[in-house]
Amino acid sequence: MTKQAAGLRTGPGQAGKQQGHARASRKRQRAAYPYTLYLPAAVVYLVIFLVPTVMAFYFALTRWTLFDSTFVGLDNFRDFFAEQNLRIGFVNTLFYAVVTSGLKVVLGLLLGVLLTSKLRLRGFLRSVVFFPVLVSTVAVGITFSALLRPDTGLVNRSLALFGIDGPDWLGDANTALLSVALVDVWKGVGFATVIYIAGILSIPRDYYQAVAVDGGGAWHRFRHVTLPLSWPATYSVIILSFIGGLRSFDLIWTMTRGGPGFTSDTIASIIYKQYQAGFFGLSTAGNVILFVVVTAIVVPLNYFLGKRQVAV
């Protein structure tokens, strides 16, 4: 609208008329698209989401009972990083996010390539891979807890057929978090796959024909066309799974409750534990740390990946 008005500004004699016109169109805009349409969404968003987010920065600095709060400075944050049990959550959160998003990128891309090739059962396979995305996380967690049981679980029984003695996946501190991360990948890879399918299908066929003319094979097609040109999909998958991975709570909580001990706790599960224990200030400090971690990783990542997207 404004651009148009500026372009039309020619002689000095027209200026007054132009201004009048601009004012009229602004007025018309105000009538056609009134800010009142924002109102319901804005009220709910501000009150329920934004106010708590901002208040968290204050309450994180207090000892808090929900009714009254005493200012204690940075004590909560010091506790968070001084206590081994809490610090581990910080490391675990990063580990979990990196493992899940890395695997979702690799497996999602492979499945995406497979499911856009000329398979006869393509439709069926796409559905099968995608369906876990729609199943409740708690249900998935309970099911896999059963499948991962040390002696009777299906996974270890299958491994036993090959003579491998599988560990107690969820009961061993070394494998607990990784097992949950793998189940997360199982549940979420279908989403990455459909993003890749959409990305791959939007690549113009000409590029593949060009590779064929040059006598390139399947590997060339993948390496020089599919991989670079599905970059926007990779970008989305990385950002989304990072956001999801850093915030992940429900799967960890249903499968291990952060255990054994505190070895598979993440920031989100610590927030819940401290809340249950009545340490509301500490829990909120966890929330602030999570906020900082998420923005400190996702915003630069978004910037960096976005820049690359332009370059390609």
Place this chain on the structure above:
Amino acid sequence: MRALKRVGAEGIALVLATVIFLVPFSFMLLTAVKDEVQAEDLDFAWPSEWPVVQNFTEVIEARDYVLLRAFVNSTVLTVASVALIVVFAAMAAFVLQRRAGKVSKLADFLVLSGLIIPPAIVPTIWLLKGLGLFKTMPGLILVEVAFGLSYAVLLFRAFIAAIPRELDEAAMIDGCTGLTLFFRVIFPLLRPVTITVILTTSVTVFNDFVNPLYFLPGDENATVQLTLYNFQSQYSTQWNLLFMDIVLITIPPLLLFVFFNRKIVAGMTAGAIKG
């Protein structure tokens, strides 16, 4: 030879996908229809008896019909929050797409923040308590709306961008402005994307575990996901009932998936790539 190779590769892909993705689901089904003793083994043995109806009635009757109440609660929660999200997000997306300026820039920023920022749990509880909405269904509905708006706004905005402005102008000549313009002219045109938003958001809200856990605890208000969580501790010995519960609460998303598979996938990818 080549055809043979392809059939071979296809076979391997099929077998792998079946094993990896269908085995857990068949395990759920199998365990749900076994009797209590056999279910305890948590293995893949074929059920020796099929107490399907008995398991079904038992899980329904458990704890004074908590599952039925949970289904009612989840339905109320899902329908109400999805309805509010659709109307609020569509209205906001319309102004956001049509009217450039500082306000829209701010709104844009807030939409992205809503997608990225993890909600601050305890301050939200504190606030809901202050409003008298903590542990109430309306409170939880508002929470779901606040957390679900951003994604819906993105989808709606992308769709509205494809509706020509000339249409607004024509409607304005006929005297439609503001609310009437939106509800009588624009909103009916948003039907395809509205369906997409309804589908994806209802799956999300119905499957939500974290928000009910924090903001609506307690057996009388339980949502279906919380019954699972509660049964998990209560039924550590009655796996058949636990898995019957899992099967029952997986049916609604399964039905949506069977009928609207394409729409759901399209909606999710559109939202993801534009986000």
